[in-house]
Amino acid sequence: MKILIVEDNRDILENICAYLESQAHVVDVAADGNTAMHLLGKETYDVIVLDILLPGVNGIEICRRLREDLHNATPVIMLTARDKVDDRVQGLDVGADDYLVKPFSLVELDARIRAQYRRSRVNEQWGLLQVGELICDVAQHRVTHRSMEITLSPIGFRILQTLMQASPNVVPREQLERDIWGDNVPDSDALKVHIHALRDAIDKPFGTNFLYTVRGIGFKMVNFDAS
Numbered sequence: 001m002k003i004l005i006v007e008d009n010r011d012i013l014e015n016i017c018a019y020l021e022s023q024a025h026v027v028d029v030a031a032d033g034n035t036a037m038h039l040l041g042k043e044t045y046d047v048i049v050l051d052i053l054l055p056g057v058n059g060i061e062i063c064r065r066l067r068e069d070l071h072n073a074t075p076v077i078m079l080t081a082r083d084k085v086d087d088r089v090q091g092l093d094v095g096a097d098d099y100l101v102k103p104f105s106l107v108e109l110d111a112r113i114r115a116q117y118r119r120s121r122v123n124e125q126w127g128l129l130q131v132g133e134l135i136c137d138v139a140q141h142r143v144t145h146r147s148m149e150i151t152l153s154p155i156g157f158r159i160l161q162t163l164m165q166a167s168p169n170v171v172p173r174e175q176l177e178r179d180i181w182g183d184n185v186p187d188s189d190a191l192k193v194h195i196h197a198l199r200d201a202i203d204k205p206f207g208t209n210f211l212y213t214v215r216g217i218g219f220k221m222v223n224f225d226a227s
Contacts, residue, residue, distance in 0.1 A: 001046040001117055002026045006036040006062070007079065008054050012102070016049065019106040020113075033057025040066060045074055046120070047113045052080040052091065060094055067095035067154050073141045075116035077109070089186045095154030099184070129164040131210055132223035134202060136164050145206055155180060156198045159191075163211070163221040172218040195219060 003020060007013040008031050017027050028043065030036035033056035040048075040062075048066075052059035059078060066072045077098045078091040088099045097119075098112050129136040135144050138161060143150040152160065162179050163171055177185045185191075199211045212220050 001113070002028070002044070003113060004028045004030065004036070004039060004043070004045045004048045006030045006033070006049065006054065006059065007051045008032060009051075016106065016109065020110065023110055025113075031055075033059070033062055036062055037065065040070065040072065046117050048074055048076045049109070049113070050076055050078055050096070052078060052087065060090055063091065063096050064094040067141065071141045073120070073139065075120050077112055077116060079104070088184045089181075089190075092181055092184070093153070093155055098182070129161065129167075131164055131167050131221045132208070134164075134208075134210055134221075134223075136161055143202070145202065145208075150201050152198065152201055153194070155194050156201065159194055159198055160202065160221075163219060167221040168223075170214045170218050170220045174218075176218060 003025050005013060005016050005020075005027060007016065007029075010031070013029055013031065017029060020027050028039060028045070030039055033054045036050070036054070037057055050059045050062060054062075057065075059080075063076055063078070066074070066076065075097045076095065077100060078088075078096045079100055079102060080087055080091075081102045091099055097116055100109060100112060127138065129138065133146050137143070141157065143152055143157065143160065158180055159176065162176060173191065177191055180191070195211070195213070203209055203211055210221050210223060212222060214220060
């Protein structure tokens with residue numbers, strides 16, 4: 001795998017690099033946000049390990065630009081010394097895929113990198129997801145309806161992707177929360193808010209009904225207009 005490590009602490013950076021290279025990974029490094037953005041603009045990586053507190057552009061902003069400006073779906077694992085739920089939620093909301101709090105085990109970091117890599121390869125195999133005239137291009141991080149592009153938040157995109165992959169089956173609420181936030185679900189209303197925003201984006205403007213709530217169970221994407 002080719003991995004980008006963005007970390008301003010020299011000792012931590014050297015330890016991560018030495019261990020990952022010993023596991024046969026190819027590693028690029030950046031010690032500040034500006035260098036990271038430069039590399040992301042010209043190189044392709046399998047996984048990005050990204051510290052939050054960085055000189056220049058911080059990790060949250062890098063992740064946001066990666067998803068929204070560069071339309072890059074490369075898996076991101078956030079690193080931080082701040083063991084707070086709000087920090088984890090903020091990182092996940094801008095599109096991070098996983099979170100590791102310092103100090104951490106290098107063995108665990110490598111395991112998480114491999115897990116994110118496997119998941120991204122599965123996503124590539126899905127290619128284009130389609131329910132009726134709603135199309136989700138996983139690789140390009142793009143959603144369209146009748147060729148009209150729909151803008152979604154990173155969390156909204158991940159919810160849509162999960163539901164479209166499972167369509168027409170129901171995805172239980174607990175499973176959806178776990179897929180999006182892991183063990184750090186923010187509060188009981190978080191998923192409800194994102195589902196409401198997703199429905200406003202994909203159904204309301206077009207007079208369609210793809211996204212359904214199955215009371216007491218979860219959610220599903222169905223095209224009932226299909227013959």
